[in-house]
Amino acid sequence: MSSPVIQIKNLSKYYGGFQALSGVSLEVVSGERMVICGPSGSGKSTLIRCVNQLERHDGGQVIVNGIELGKSRKALREARTHIGMVFQQFNLFPHLSVLENLTLGPMRARKLSRQKAESLARHYLERVRIPEQADKYPAQLSGGQQQRVAIARSLCMEPAIMLFDEPTSALDPEMISEVLDVMIELADTGMTMMVVTHEMGFARKVADTMVFMDKGLIVEKSDPAKFFSSPESERGRLFLQQILQH
Amino acid sequence: MPDSSLLARATANRYRLGLLLTLSVLLSGCAGQLQWYVVSPMTEAGRANLLFMLGGLKYTILLSMTAIIISVIIGLLVALPGLSRNPFARGFNRVYVEIVRAVPLLVLILWVYYGLPIMLGITINVFWAGVVALALSDSAFEAEIFRAGIQSIDRGQLEASDSLGLGYIDRMRYIVLPQALRRVLPPLGNQLVYMLKMSSLVSVIGMEELTRRANEMVTAEYRPLETYTVLILEYLVLILVVSAGVRWLERRLSRRDVR
Numbered sequence: 001m002s003s004p005v006i007q008i009k010n011l012s013k014y015y016g017g018f019q020a021l022s023g024v025s026l027e028v029v030s031g032e033r034m035v036i037c038g039p040s041g042s043g044k045s046t047l048i049r050c051v052n053q054l055e056r057h058d059g060g061q062v063i064v065n066g067i068e069l070g071k072s073r074k075a076l077r078e079a080r081t082h083i084g085m086v087f088q089q090f091n092l093f094p095h096l097s098v099l100e101n102l103t104l105g106p107m108r109a110r111k112l113s114r115q116k117a118e119s120l121a122r123h124y125l126e127r128v129r130i131p132e133q134a135d136k137y138p139a140q141l142s143g144g145q146q147q148r149v150a151i152a153r154s155l156c157m158e159p160a161i162m163l164f165d166e167p168t169s170a171l172d173p174e175m176i177s178e179v180l181d182v183m184i185e186l187a188d189t190g191m192t193m194m195v196v197t198h199e200m201g202f203a204r205k206v207a208d209t210m211v212f213m214d215k216g217l218i219v220e221k222s223d224p225a226k227f228f229s230s231p232e233s234e235r236g237r238l239f240l241q242q243i244l245q246h
Numbered sequence: 247m248p249d250s251s252l253l254a255r256a257t258a259n260r261y262r263l264g265l266l267l268t269l270s271v272l273l274s275g276c277a278g279q280l281q282w283y284v285v286s287p288m289t290e291a292g293r294a295n296l297l298f299m300l301g302g303l304k305y306t307i308l309l310s311m312t313a314i315i316i317s318v319i320i321g322l323l324v325a326l327p328g329l330s331r332n333p334f335a336r337g338f339n340r341v342y343v344e345i346v347r348a349v350p351l352l353v354l355i356l357w358v359y360y361g362l363p364i365m366l367g368i369t370i371n372v373f374w375a376g377v378v379a380l381a382l383s384d385s386a387f388e389a390e391i392f393r394a395g396i397q398s399i400d401r402g403q404l405e406a407s408d409s410l411g412l413g414y415i416d417r418m419r420y421i422v423l424p425q426a427l428r429r430v431l432p433p434l435g436n437q438l439v440y441m442l443k444m445s446s447l448v449s450v451i452g453m454e455e456l457t458r459r460a461n462e463m464v465t466a467e468y469r470p471l472e473t474y475t476v477l478i479l480e481y482l483v484l485i486l487v488v489s490a491g492v493r494w495l496e497r498r499l500s501r502r503d504v505r
Contacts, residue, residue, distance in 0.1 A: 054405050081411035091406035095424050104420055105410035157410060 011060035038213035084154030144175030302459035313380035321388025346386035376448035395430035435492035
Protein backbone atom coordinates (compact mmCIF):
# COMPACT_ATOMS: atom_id res chain seq x y z
CA MET A 1 0.00 0.00 0.00
CA SER A 2 1.20 3.48 -0.85
CA SER A 3 0.70 7.10 0.13
CA PRO A 4 -2.64 8.41 1.39
CA VAL A 5 -4.96 9.89 -1.26
CA ILE A 6 -7.26 11.26 1.38
CA GLN A 7 -6.46 12.36 4.89
CA ILE A 8 -9.26 13.42 7.18
CA LYS A 9 -8.17 14.91 10.47
CA ASN A 10 -10.45 15.53 13.42
CA LEU A 11 -13.37 16.54 11.19
CA SER A 12 -16.47 18.07 12.69
CA LYS A 13 -19.67 19.32 11.11
CA TYR A 14 -22.77 20.92 12.59
CA TYR A 15 -26.25 21.36 11.17
CA GLY A 16 -27.56 24.11 13.40
CA GLY A 17 -27.31 22.65 16.88
CA PHE A 18 -26.99 19.07 15.65
CA GLN A 19 -23.49 17.67 15.47
CA ALA A 20 -23.28 15.38 12.42
CA LEU A 21 -19.55 14.68 12.73
CA SER A 22 -17.73 14.82 16.04
CA GLY A 23 -14.03 14.66 15.28
CA VAL A 24 -13.54 12.01 12.63
CA SER A 25 -10.08 11.03 11.47
CA LEU A 26 -9.45 8.70 8.56
CA GLU A 27 -6.94 7.90 5.85
CA VAL A 28 -7.53 6.32 2.49
CA VAL A 29 -4.47 5.09 0.64
CA SER A 30 -4.18 4.59 -3.08
CA GLY A 31 -5.90 1.40 -4.21
CA GLU A 32 -7.78 0.98 -0.96
CA ARG A 33 -11.46 0.01 -1.02
CA MET A 34 -13.17 1.36 2.04
CA VAL A 35 -16.78 0.62 2.86
CA ILE A 36 -18.53 2.82 5.39
CA CYS A 37 -21.66 1.59 7.09
CA GLY A 38 -23.77 2.56 10.05
CA PRO A 39 -27.33 3.41 11.01
CA SER A 40 -29.04 6.35 9.32
CA GLY A 41 -28.05 9.66 10.84
CA SER A 42 -24.66 8.30 11.83
CA GLY A 43 -22.84 10.84 9.66
CA LYS A 44 -21.53 8.50 6.96
CA SER A 45 -23.04 10.48 4.07
CA THR A 46 -21.92 13.76 5.62
CA LEU A 47 -18.40 12.36 5.91
CA ILE A 48 -18.19 11.26 2.28
CA ARG A 49 -19.74 14.56 1.11
CA CYS A 50 -17.10 16.47 3.06
CA VAL A 51 -14.38 14.72 1.05
CA ASN A 52 -15.32 16.68 -2.10
CA GLN A 53 -16.74 19.55 -0.08
CA LEU A 54 -20.36 19.27 -1.11
CA GLU A 55 -20.64 19.90 2.62
CA ARG A 56 -18.26 22.39 4.19
CA HIS A 57 -16.77 21.13 7.44
CA ASP A 58 -16.76 23.30 10.53
CA GLY A 59 -13.59 21.96 12.11
CA GLY A 60 -10.63 19.77 11.25
CA GLN A 61 -9.00 19.16 7.87
CA VAL A 62 -9.70 17.38 4.61
CA ILE A 63 -6.54 16.80 2.59
CA VAL A 64 -6.75 15.33 -0.91
CA ASN A 65 -3.54 14.50 -2.75
CA GLY A 66 -1.68 16.63 -0.26
CA ILE A 67 -3.83 19.72 -0.77
CA GLU A 68 -6.03 20.95 2.06
CA LEU A 69 -9.57 21.71 0.89
CA GLY A 70 -11.70 24.63 2.00
CA LYS A 71 -8.97 27.24 1.60
CA SER A 72 -9.15 28.27 -2.05
CA ARG A 73 -11.99 27.88 -4.52
CA LYS A 74 -9.63 27.18 -7.39
CA ALA A 75 -7.86 24.40 -5.54
CA LEU A 76 -11.22 22.87 -4.67
CA ARG A 77 -12.33 22.84 -8.31
CA GLU A 78 -9.05 21.29 -9.31
CA ALA A 79 -9.34 18.66 -6.56
CA ARG A 80 -12.90 17.82 -7.57
CA THR A 81 -11.73 16.81 -11.04
CA HIS A 82 -9.73 14.06 -9.31
CA ILE A 83 -12.59 12.90 -7.09
CA GLY A 84 -15.46 11.00 -8.75
CA MET A 85 -18.82 11.07 -7.00
CA VAL A 86 -21.81 8.77 -7.48
CA PHE A 87 -25.04 9.86 -5.83
CA GLN A 88 -27.98 7.95 -4.45
CA GLN A 89 -30.31 9.82 -6.83
CA PHE A 90 -27.97 9.50 -9.87
CA ASN A 91 -28.26 13.25 -10.59
CA LEU A 92 -27.82 12.84 -14.32
CA PHE A 93 -28.50 15.94 -16.39
CA PRO A 94 -31.97 15.26 -17.85
CA HIS A 95 -31.67 17.74 -20.74
CA LEU A 96 -28.47 16.18 -22.08
CA SER A 97 -28.05 12.88 -23.87
CA VAL A 98 -26.05 10.12 -22.22
CA LEU A 99 -23.04 11.00 -24.35
CA GLU A 100 -23.35 14.70 -23.51
CA ASN A 101 -23.64 13.85 -19.82
CA LEU A 102 -20.35 12.02 -20.12
CA THR A 103 -18.43 14.55 -22.19
CA LEU A 104 -19.42 17.75 -20.37
CA GLY A 105 -17.00 17.35 -17.45
CA PRO A 106 -14.00 16.26 -19.51
CA MET A 107 -14.56 19.05 -22.06
CA ARG A 108 -15.28 21.91 -19.66
CA ALA A 109 -13.30 21.02 -16.54
CA ARG A 110 -10.44 19.02 -18.07
CA LYS A 111 -10.37 20.99 -21.33
CA LEU A 112 -10.25 17.89 -23.52
CA SER A 113 -11.23 18.13 -27.17
CA ARG A 114 -14.67 16.86 -28.13
CA GLN A 115 -13.07 14.01 -30.03
CA LYS A 116 -11.00 12.92 -27.05
CA ALA A 117 -13.94 13.30 -24.67
CA GLU A 118 -16.24 11.26 -26.86
CA SER A 119 -13.84 8.40 -27.28
CA LEU A 120 -13.34 8.44 -23.51
CA ALA A 121 -17.12 8.43 -23.02
CA ARG A 122 -17.62 5.49 -25.37
CA HIS A 123 -14.83 3.58 -23.66
CA TYR A 124 -16.45 3.95 -20.24
CA LEU A 125 -19.96 3.25 -21.55
CA GLU A 126 -18.50 -0.01 -22.76
CA ARG A 127 -17.07 -0.60 -19.29
CA VAL A 128 -20.48 -0.14 -17.64
CA ARG A 129 -21.98 -2.28 -20.41
CA ILE A 130 -24.42 0.14 -22.04
CA PRO A 131 -22.59 1.39 -25.15
CA GLU A 132 -25.82 1.25 -27.17
CA GLN A 133 -27.54 3.89 -24.99
CA ALA A 134 -25.16 6.74 -25.87
CA ASP A 135 -27.72 8.83 -27.73
CA LYS A 136 -30.66 8.32 -25.38
CA TYR A 137 -31.79 10.71 -22.69
CA PRO A 138 -31.63 9.75 -18.99
CA ALA A 139 -35.42 9.56 -18.65
CA GLN A 140 -35.46 6.82 -21.30
CA LEU A 141 -33.26 4.53 -19.19
CA SER A 142 -34.03 2.28 -16.23
CA GLY A 143 -32.77 3.20 -12.77
CA GLY A 144 -29.96 0.69 -12.96
CA GLN A 145 -28.88 1.98 -16.35
CA GLN A 146 -29.02 5.56 -15.11
CA GLN A 147 -26.78 4.75 -12.18
CA ARG A 148 -24.31 3.00 -14.48
CA VAL A 149 -24.28 6.10 -16.70
CA ALA A 150 -23.60 8.17 -13.58
CA ILE A 151 -20.66 5.90 -12.72
CA ALA A 152 -19.35 6.23 -16.27
CA ARG A 153 -19.76 10.01 -16.06
CA SER A 154 -17.49 10.09 -13.01
CA LEU A 155 -14.99 7.68 -14.58
CA CYS A 156 -14.69 9.95 -17.62
CA MET A 157 -12.94 12.43 -15.34
CA GLU A 158 -10.33 9.69 -14.79
CA PRO A 159 -10.37 10.36 -11.06
CA ALA A 160 -7.85 9.19 -8.49
CA ILE A 161 -10.64 8.11 -6.18
CA MET A 162 -14.33 7.30 -6.52
CA LEU A 163 -16.87 8.17 -3.84
CA PHE A 164 -20.18 6.31 -3.72
CA ASP A 165 -22.97 7.68 -1.56
CA GLU A 166 -25.51 4.85 -1.14
CA PRO A 167 -25.43 4.11 -4.88
CA THR A 168 -28.06 1.36 -4.78
CA SER A 169 -30.49 2.76 -2.21
CA ALA A 170 -32.80 4.38 -4.77
CA LEU A 171 -32.92 1.34 -7.04
CA ASP A 172 -35.54 -1.33 -7.50
CA PRO A 173 -34.24 -4.63 -6.05
CA GLU A 174 -33.81 -6.32 -9.43
CA MET A 175 -31.47 -3.54 -10.59
CA ILE A 176 -29.15 -3.50 -7.63
CA SER A 177 -26.91 -6.31 -8.81
CA GLU A 178 -26.20 -4.79 -12.25
CA VAL A 179 -24.84 -1.70 -10.48
CA LEU A 180 -22.90 -3.69 -7.88
CA ASP A 181 -21.38 -5.84 -10.64
CA VAL A 182 -20.02 -2.72 -12.31
CA MET A 183 -18.64 -1.52 -8.98
CA ILE A 184 -16.97 -4.87 -8.31
CA GLU A 185 -15.34 -4.77 -11.74
CA LEU A 186 -14.18 -1.27 -11.00
CA ALA A 187 -12.66 -2.44 -7.72
CA ASP A 188 -10.84 -5.18 -9.64
CA THR A 189 -9.10 -2.57 -11.79
CA GLY A 190 -7.47 -1.18 -8.65
CA MET A 191 -9.56 1.98 -8.34
CA THR A 192 -9.43 3.67 -4.95
CA MET A 193 -12.98 3.63 -3.61
CA MET A 194 -14.87 5.01 -0.67
CA VAL A 195 -18.36 3.52 -0.52
CA VAL A 196 -21.26 4.29 1.78
CA THR A 197 -23.65 1.38 1.46
CA HIS A 198 -25.90 -1.07 3.23
CA GLU A 199 -24.99 -3.84 0.77
CA MET A 200 -23.04 -6.09 3.10
CA GLY A 201 -22.53 -8.75 0.45
CA PHE A 202 -20.71 -6.20 -1.67
CA ALA A 203 -18.71 -5.04 1.32
CA ARG A 204 -17.63 -8.57 2.09
CA LYS A 205 -16.56 -9.12 -1.50
CA VAL A 206 -14.55 -5.98 -2.23
CA ALA A 207 -13.73 -4.07 0.95
CA ASP A 208 -10.18 -3.84 2.30
CA THR A 209 -11.38 -1.78 5.21
CA MET A 210 -14.74 -1.63 6.96
CA VAL A 211 -15.63 1.53 8.81
CA PHE A 212 -18.58 1.49 11.16
CA MET A 213 -19.98 4.84 12.22
CA ASP A 214 -22.54 5.86 14.79
CA LYS A 215 -23.57 9.28 16.13
CA GLY A 216 -20.97 11.18 14.14
CA LEU A 217 -18.05 9.03 15.25
CA ILE A 218 -16.05 6.16 13.84
CA VAL A 219 -16.86 3.36 16.24
CA GLU A 220 -14.88 0.66 14.54
CA LYS A 221 -12.39 0.36 11.71
CA SER A 222 -11.15 -3.10 10.81
CA ASP A 223 -10.80 -5.55 7.98
CA PRO A 224 -14.08 -7.02 6.76
CA ALA A 225 -13.39 -10.62 7.79
CA LYS A 226 -12.98 -9.51 11.37
CA PHE A 227 -15.83 -6.99 11.27
CA PHE A 228 -18.37 -9.45 9.96
CA SER A 229 -17.36 -12.38 12.19
CA SER A 230 -16.64 -10.65 15.48
CA PRO A 231 -17.24 -6.91 15.62
CA GLU A 232 -15.38 -5.24 18.47
CA SER A 233 -18.15 -2.94 19.54
CA GLU A 234 -21.53 -3.72 20.96
CA ARG A 235 -23.15 -1.19 18.61
CA GLY A 236 -21.47 -2.77 15.60
CA ARG A 237 -22.70 -6.19 16.64
CA LEU A 238 -26.25 -4.86 17.06
CA PHE A 239 -26.14 -3.10 13.67
CA LEU A 240 -24.97 -6.23 11.86
CA GLN A 241 -27.65 -8.25 13.58
CA GLN A 242 -30.37 -5.87 12.42
CA ILE A 243 -29.10 -5.51 8.87
CA LEU A 244 -28.33 -9.19 8.27
CA GLN A 245 -31.49 -10.52 9.89
CA HIS A 246 -33.41 -10.90 6.66
CA MET B 247 -51.02 12.63 -38.03
CA PRO B 248 -54.78 12.50 -38.77
CA ASP B 249 -55.44 12.98 -35.06
CA SER B 250 -53.42 16.15 -34.73
CA SER B 251 -54.85 17.73 -37.90
CA LEU B 252 -58.37 16.98 -36.67
CA LEU B 253 -57.46 18.58 -33.40
CA ALA B 254 -56.01 21.58 -35.19
CA ARG B 255 -59.20 21.99 -37.22
CA ALA B 256 -61.32 21.72 -34.08
CA THR B 257 -59.19 24.39 -32.44
CA ALA B 258 -59.43 26.63 -35.48
CA ASN B 259 -63.21 26.22 -35.52
CA ARG B 260 -63.38 27.17 -31.88
CA TYR B 261 -61.36 30.30 -32.59
CA ARG B 262 -63.66 31.26 -35.47
CA LEU B 263 -66.73 30.77 -33.33
CA GLY B 264 -65.20 32.86 -30.57
CA LEU B 265 -64.38 35.66 -32.99
CA LEU B 266 -67.89 35.67 -34.38
CA LEU B 267 -69.37 35.83 -30.90
CA THR B 268 -67.06 38.64 -29.86
CA LEU B 269 -67.92 40.62 -32.96
CA SER B 270 -71.64 40.13 -32.62
CA VAL B 271 -71.53 41.30 -29.01
CA LEU B 272 -69.42 44.30 -29.97
CA LEU B 273 -71.62 45.29 -32.84
CA SER B 274 -75.10 44.41 -31.63
CA GLY B 275 -77.50 47.27 -31.26
CA CYS B 276 -75.74 49.63 -33.60
CA ALA B 277 -76.44 48.00 -36.92
CA GLY B 278 -78.12 51.07 -38.29
CA GLN B 279 -75.24 53.42 -37.71
CA LEU B 280 -72.32 51.23 -38.81
CA GLN B 281 -70.19 52.75 -41.52
CA TRP B 282 -67.85 49.93 -42.41
CA TYR B 283 -66.87 51.63 -45.67
CA VAL B 284 -64.09 53.46 -43.77
CA VAL B 285 -62.19 50.23 -43.43
CA SER B 286 -63.73 48.20 -46.25
CA PRO B 287 -61.25 46.38 -48.44
CA MET B 288 -63.79 46.71 -51.28
CA THR B 289 -63.33 50.42 -51.80
CA GLU B 290 -60.30 52.44 -52.72
CA ALA B 291 -60.58 54.71 -49.67
CA GLY B 292 -61.22 51.80 -47.31
CA ARG B 293 -58.16 49.96 -48.59
CA ALA B 294 -56.03 53.03 -48.10
CA ASN B 295 -57.31 53.41 -44.54
CA LEU B 296 -56.67 49.75 -43.76
CA LEU B 297 -53.14 49.95 -45.12
CA PHE B 298 -52.57 53.07 -43.06
CA MET B 299 -53.63 51.22 -39.90
CA LEU B 300 -51.62 48.10 -40.76
CA GLY B 301 -48.60 50.33 -41.27
CA GLY B 302 -48.29 50.53 -37.49
CA LEU B 303 -47.76 46.77 -37.27
CA LYS B 304 -44.09 47.04 -38.11
CA TYR B 305 -43.38 49.35 -35.18
CA THR B 306 -45.51 47.43 -32.72
CA ILE B 307 -43.58 44.26 -33.55
CA LEU B 308 -40.18 45.91 -33.71
CA LEU B 309 -40.76 47.75 -30.45
CA SER B 310 -42.02 44.71 -28.54
CA MET B 311 -39.36 42.34 -29.83
CA THR B 312 -36.49 44.72 -29.12
CA ALA B 313 -37.91 45.43 -25.68
CA ILE B 314 -38.41 41.77 -24.79
CA ILE B 315 -34.91 40.80 -25.85
CA ILE B 316 -33.41 43.57 -23.74
CA SER B 317 -35.73 42.84 -20.82
CA VAL B 318 -34.81 39.15 -20.83
CA ILE B 319 -31.12 40.03 -20.67
CA ILE B 320 -31.61 42.60 -17.89
CA GLY B 321 -34.02 40.25 -16.12
CA LEU B 322 -31.44 37.48 -16.08
CA LEU B 323 -28.68 39.81 -14.90
CA VAL B 324 -30.94 40.99 -12.08
CA ALA B 325 -32.13 37.49 -11.19
CA LEU B 326 -28.63 36.00 -10.74
CA PRO B 327 -27.56 38.24 -7.83
CA GLY B 328 -30.93 37.45 -6.27
CA LEU B 329 -29.74 33.85 -5.92
CA SER B 330 -26.38 34.75 -4.45
CA ARG B 331 -25.22 34.00 -0.92
CA ASN B 332 -23.99 37.59 -0.68
CA PRO B 333 -26.61 39.74 1.12
CA PHE B 334 -25.65 42.86 -0.85
CA ALA B 335 -26.21 41.08 -4.15
CA ARG B 336 -29.60 39.86 -2.92
CA GLY B 337 -30.37 43.36 -1.67
CA PHE B 338 -29.66 44.83 -5.10
CA ASN B 339 -32.06 42.31 -6.62
CA ARG B 340 -34.84 43.15 -4.17
CA VAL B 341 -34.46 46.92 -4.49
CA TYR B 342 -34.44 46.77 -8.28
CA VAL B 343 -37.47 44.52 -8.51
CA GLU B 344 -39.52 46.40 -5.93
CA ILE B 345 -38.83 49.86 -7.33
CA VAL B 346 -39.16 49.09 -11.03
CA ARG B 347 -42.23 46.96 -10.47
CA ALA B 348 -43.92 49.78 -8.59
CA VAL B 349 -43.75 52.34 -11.41
CA PRO B 350 -46.81 52.30 -13.70
CA LEU B 351 -45.73 51.66 -17.28
CA LEU B 352 -47.44 54.77 -18.66
CA VAL B 353 -45.68 56.91 -16.08
CA LEU B 354 -42.35 55.28 -16.90
CA ILE B 355 -42.85 55.96 -20.61
CA LEU B 356 -43.54 59.64 -19.93
CA TRP B 357 -40.61 59.87 -17.54
CA VAL B 358 -38.16 58.23 -19.94
CA TYR B 359 -39.30 60.34 -22.91
CA TYR B 360 -39.69 63.72 -21.22
CA GLY B 361 -37.58 63.38 -18.06
CA LEU B 362 -34.55 61.27 -18.91
CA PRO B 363 -33.25 63.61 -21.67
CA ILE B 364 -33.24 66.51 -19.18
CA MET B 365 -31.47 64.46 -16.54
CA LEU B 366 -28.79 63.06 -18.85
CA GLY B 367 -28.63 65.90 -21.34
CA ILE B 368 -29.30 63.62 -24.29
CA THR B 369 -31.95 63.40 -26.96
CA ILE B 370 -33.96 60.22 -27.26
CA ASN B 371 -36.38 59.37 -30.06
CA VAL B 372 -39.81 57.90 -29.42
CA PHE B 373 -38.80 54.41 -30.51
CA TRP B 374 -35.91 54.07 -28.07
CA ALA B 375 -37.83 55.83 -25.31
CA GLY B 376 -40.54 53.21 -25.78
CA VAL B 377 -38.04 50.35 -25.87
CA VAL B 378 -36.26 51.54 -22.73
CA ALA B 379 -39.49 52.04 -20.78
CA LEU B 380 -41.01 48.73 -21.83
CA ALA B 381 -37.78 46.79 -21.30
CA LEU B 382 -37.12 48.31 -17.87
CA SER B 383 -40.62 47.74 -16.66
CA ASP B 384 -40.72 44.19 -17.92
CA SER B 385 -37.23 43.29 -16.67
CA ALA B 386 -38.40 43.36 -13.06
CA PHE B 387 -41.04 40.74 -13.84
CA GLU B 388 -38.61 38.69 -15.92
CA ALA B 389 -36.15 38.76 -13.03
CA GLU B 390 -38.72 37.19 -10.73
CA ILE B 391 -39.62 34.59 -13.34
CA PHE B 392 -35.97 33.64 -13.85
CA ARG B 393 -35.28 33.56 -10.13
CA ALA B 394 -38.18 31.17 -9.58
CA GLY B 395 -37.10 29.02 -12.53
CA ILE B 396 -33.50 28.75 -11.40
CA GLN B 397 -34.52 28.06 -7.81
CA SER B 398 -36.71 25.20 -8.99
CA ILE B 399 -33.69 23.27 -10.30
CA ASP B 400 -32.97 20.27 -8.07
CA ARG B 401 -30.03 20.63 -5.67
CA GLY B 402 -28.66 17.34 -6.94
CA GLN B 403 -28.05 18.92 -10.34
CA LEU B 404 -25.83 21.55 -8.74
CA GLU B 405 -24.00 18.94 -6.68
CA ALA B 406 -23.37 16.79 -9.75
CA SER B 407 -22.04 19.78 -11.61
CA ASP B 408 -19.83 20.78 -8.65
CA SER B 409 -18.50 17.25 -8.31
CA LEU B 410 -17.40 17.34 -11.97
CA GLY B 411 -15.31 20.39 -11.14
CA LEU B 412 -17.41 22.79 -13.23
CA GLY B 413 -17.24 26.46 -12.29
CA TYR B 414 -20.13 28.89 -11.79
CA ILE B 415 -20.33 30.01 -15.42
CA ASP B 416 -20.21 26.50 -16.88
CA ARG B 417 -22.75 25.33 -14.33
CA MET B 418 -25.16 28.11 -15.24
CA ARG B 419 -24.60 27.79 -18.97
CA TYR B 420 -24.73 24.03 -19.39
CA ILE B 421 -26.77 22.74 -16.45
CA VAL B 422 -28.97 25.32 -14.77
CA LEU B 423 -30.12 27.76 -17.45
CA PRO B 424 -31.06 25.21 -20.15
CA GLN B 425 -33.32 23.45 -17.65
CA ALA B 426 -34.65 26.63 -16.06
CA LEU B 427 -35.44 28.18 -19.44
CA ARG B 428 -37.67 25.26 -20.32
CA ARG B 429 -39.61 25.66 -17.11
CA VAL B 430 -40.09 29.42 -17.42
CA LEU B 431 -41.19 29.34 -21.03
CA PRO B 432 -44.94 29.52 -20.22
CA PRO B 433 -44.64 32.59 -17.94
CA LEU B 434 -42.13 34.07 -20.39
CA GLY B 435 -44.73 33.66 -23.14
CA ASN B 436 -47.18 35.46 -20.89
CA GLN B 437 -44.79 38.38 -20.59
CA LEU B 438 -44.32 38.50 -24.35
CA VAL B 439 -48.07 38.78 -24.88
CA TYR B 440 -48.29 41.37 -22.12
CA MET B 441 -45.48 43.34 -23.72
CA LEU B 442 -47.20 43.35 -27.12
CA LYS B 443 -50.33 44.78 -25.57
CA MET B 444 -48.53 47.30 -23.41
CA SER B 445 -46.67 48.62 -26.44
CA SER B 446 -49.97 50.39 -27.24
CA LEU B 447 -49.19 52.81 -24.40
CA VAL B 448 -46.19 54.12 -26.32
CA SER B 449 -48.73 55.78 -28.63
CA VAL B 450 -49.00 58.61 -26.07
CA ILE B 451 -45.54 59.89 -26.92
CA GLY B 452 -46.33 59.75 -30.63
CA MET B 453 -44.85 56.43 -31.70
CA GLU B 454 -46.52 55.46 -34.97
CA GLU B 455 -47.55 51.98 -33.90
CA LEU B 456 -50.95 50.29 -34.22
CA THR B 457 -52.80 52.27 -31.56
CA ARG B 458 -51.42 55.63 -32.65
CA ARG B 459 -52.40 54.92 -36.24
CA ALA B 460 -55.90 53.98 -35.11
CA ASN B 461 -56.17 57.17 -33.09
CA GLU B 462 -55.14 59.23 -36.12
CA MET B 463 -57.71 57.38 -38.23
CA VAL B 464 -60.42 58.20 -35.71
CA THR B 465 -59.47 61.86 -35.80
CA ALA B 466 -59.59 61.90 -39.58
CA GLU B 467 -62.65 59.77 -40.28
CA TYR B 468 -64.55 60.13 -37.03
CA ARG B 469 -65.57 56.45 -36.97
CA PRO B 470 -64.23 55.22 -33.58
CA LEU B 471 -66.29 52.02 -33.35
CA GLU B 472 -65.21 50.63 -36.71
CA THR B 473 -61.60 51.76 -36.33
CA TYR B 474 -61.05 50.45 -32.82
CA THR B 475 -62.75 47.16 -33.71
CA VAL B 476 -60.21 46.72 -36.47
CA LEU B 477 -57.49 47.67 -33.96
CA ILE B 478 -58.68 44.94 -31.58
CA LEU B 479 -58.58 42.42 -34.41
CA GLU B 480 -55.05 43.48 -35.28
CA TYR B 481 -53.84 42.82 -31.73
CA LEU B 482 -55.81 39.60 -31.54
CA VAL B 483 -54.21 38.16 -34.67
CA LEU B 484 -50.76 39.29 -33.60
CA ILE B 485 -51.09 37.70 -30.18
CA LEU B 486 -52.59 34.45 -31.46
CA VAL B 487 -49.58 34.10 -33.75
CA VAL B 488 -47.19 34.79 -30.87
CA SER B 489 -48.86 32.29 -28.52
CA ALA B 490 -48.82 29.64 -31.22
CA GLY B 491 -45.09 30.31 -31.60
CA VAL B 492 -44.45 30.01 -27.88
CA ARG B 493 -46.38 26.76 -27.69
CA TRP B 494 -44.42 25.37 -30.63
CA LEU B 495 -41.19 26.24 -28.85
CA GLU B 496 -42.44 24.61 -25.65
CA ARG B 497 -43.26 21.39 -27.48
CA ARG B 498 -39.92 21.39 -29.24
CA LEU B 499 -37.93 21.87 -26.04
CA SER B 500 -39.86 19.37 -23.93
CA ARG B 501 -39.72 16.57 -26.47
CA ARG B 502 -36.53 15.14 -25.00
CA ASP B 503 -37.28 14.74 -21.34
CA VAL B 504 -40.51 12.83 -21.49
CA ARG B 505 -41.06 11.21 -18.14
